[in-house]
Structures are given as structure tokens and as C-alpha cells.
Amino acid sequence: MPSWSSCSMPEILELTDDDPLIRGTRGASRGPGWRSADGRAVAFTGYDADGRVRALVALGPPEETVELVAAVYGEMPEGIRVIVPRGTPLALTQPSDWNFRAAFGAPPPQPAEAGVAWCDDEDAVTDLLTLVSPGTSAWPGDPKVRRWAGIRQDGRLLACLADTSSVDGVGHVSAIAVHTDARGCGLGPSITAWAMRRMFARGCDVVTLGVYADNTVGLRMYDRLGFTVNRALTTGLMKRSD
Known part of the structure; x- marks a missing residue:
């Protein structure tokens, strides 16, 4: 057999x-x-x-x-x-x-969520990713990106995130990046939590993402945001x- x-x-x-x-x-x-x-x-x-x-x-x-x-x-x-x-x-x-990380419920409130909005400034997103995350899996112009979220302060884009969800019911986030000048201010968890809430609100029952295994800071952040699935x-x- x-x-x-x-x-x-x-x-x-x-x-x-x-x-x-x-x-x-x-x-x-x-x-x-x-x-x-x-x-x-x-x-x-x-x-x-x-x-x-x-x-x-x-x-x-x-x-x-x-x-x-x-x-x-x-x-x-x-x-x-x-x-x-x-x-x-x-x-x-x-x-x-x-x-591979997955969350099945909304995250705890984060300090800078009020400053997050959808972002159509693809030049600013490209500049930020080039500076802090050149190996990212998603870029402006990539057909898998539905839209970008961003946090601006004083006209500068300090954080970004891509909604790369591909099927109904499953949210997926990619290309989470924070400017070197703004690290330690809670922008990463804030933009991630903001996007998660909107994905759950539109009917997703799970939100997923991928993170490099050596990104210990990111792994801890996703733990705090409720990503209970952690598959190596x-x-x-x-x-x-x-």
C-alpha cells in the first residue's frame, strides 16, 4: 500500500x-x-x-x-x-x-492607534521600507497588496503596514516597518493592532502574518497582540x- x-x-x-x-x-x-x-x-x-x-x-x-x-x-x-x-x-x-502567526481575536488597545490611517503615499512607503526593511515581502505596486496603512507625525511617515489578505475570512498583514527615529514608541504594535481590528470588523475570523525566526522583538510583540498560533x-x- x-x-x-x-x-x-x-x-x-x-x-x-x-x-x-x-x-x-x-x-x-x-x-x-x-x-x-x-x-x-x-x-x-x-x-x-x-x-x-x-x-x-x-x-x-x-x-x-x-x-x-x-x-x-x-x-x-x-x-x-x-x-x-x-x-x-x-x-x-x-x-x-x-x-507563521495567527490571531483569532481583537488585540488589546495600543497607545498610538489613533494616529493610524490608510495611506496612499506609495513613494513615502517605498522610502521607509528601503531604509529599514529592504528585504520585506511586499512593496508598493505589488498586486498582492490591497492597501497600505501608515502613521505620520509632522508630515513624515514613521510606520507602515501592508494588507495582503487574499481570501475572504482570513486577514493577512505584511511589511510592518517603523522608522529608526521612532522605535520604542509603540508604533509597531499600534499599527498592527489597528489593522487587525479592521480585518476582524470586515468579517475575518483570523488574522495571520509571517515573521523571521530571529526577530525576537517581533515575536514577543505578536504574543502580546494575541497571536496564539506560533508555527516554526x-x-x-x-x-x-x-
Whole structure:
């Protein structure tokens, strides 16, 4: 009996109790899917806006995830990224450790929320991100960005955040950045909490984000804001067997 089989995305969502990471992946840009024999490990492909495979995402116990990835990776195009639970025994090149966070309720009030507003000054956002977060996952002009939020003081943009939600019911925030001159003033948690409230108000039942594993300040901040899901993941490239 094979150790894995193909399955649909609805089946994967049922097996994972509507996992917020899977739910938040663009619905039209995911699949096909696979599952281990006992259903504890699942995998699916994610596509970019042009319909090209961009990643193989696998979730489950590391010992089963590694077998599932090894079984299906040969069906993937050359050079795609693999996203797996941290500690999965795969030989990945260019690995990047990050944490998936999810919150299911509104955060506690933050001191500078009153100063947050939606922001259409993309030049100012670009300048801020270039200064403090050049490796960010979202930039002005990126089609995955719904809109930007910002905090201005004395005409300067001191903090920004991107709403990159892609499906109804799941809010997603990206590109949270605070100017070096304004750090320690609570702007990061304030702009994040402000965006979370608006996502919950429009009908989302969960808000998600990704954060690099070495960003200890950010991880603590998200704890305080109510991000109770904290999943350790690794992204990398997998060498094919000869």
C-alpha cells in the first residue's frame, strides 16, 4: 500500500481543521494536494499570479512530512521552494527560518492607534521600507497588496503596514516597518493592532502574518497582540535525487 495519495484541497482543509495557513493561501492558486496514508501529513502546491508553481507547502510531523515531500517533489518544476515544519530532515539549500502567526481575536488597545490611517503615499512607503526593511515581502505596486496603512507625525511617515489578505475570512498583514527615529514608541504594535481590528470588523475570523525566526522583538510583540498560533517553518530549495 502506498504511503501517500493525491487529494483535493477541500480534503486537506478537512484533515487540518481548516488550518489558517492553508485557508489564507489564494484559493485559486493552490493545489493539487497530497496526504500521507494516515492523513497526519499533507502537502499542496502554491502558484503565483501567472499560474506558475512557486512553492510546495507541507505540514505535519517531521518524520511523515519528509516522506511525503520526497514522494511528490519529483512532480514539481525544477527550482521551486519547499516550505516545511522546522526540523524536517530535508537537505535544503538557502534555508530561511520563519514563524507563521495567527490571531483569532481583537488585540488589546495600543497607545498610538489613533494616529493610524490608510495611506496612499506609495513613494513615502517605498522610502521607509528601503531604509529599514529592504528585504520585506511586499512593496508598493505589488498586486498582492490591497492597501497600505501608515502613521505620520509632522508630515513624515514613521510606520507602515501592508494588507495582503487574499481570501475572504482570513486577514493577512505584511511589511510592518517603523522608522529608526521612532522605535520604542509603540508604533509597531499600534499599527498592527489597528489593522487587525479592521480585518476582524470586515468579517475575518483570523488574522495571520509571517515573521523571521530571529526577530525576537517581533515575536514577543505578536504574543502580546494575541497571536496564539506560533508555527516554526523553514523555506528552502531541495536538491533533486539523481
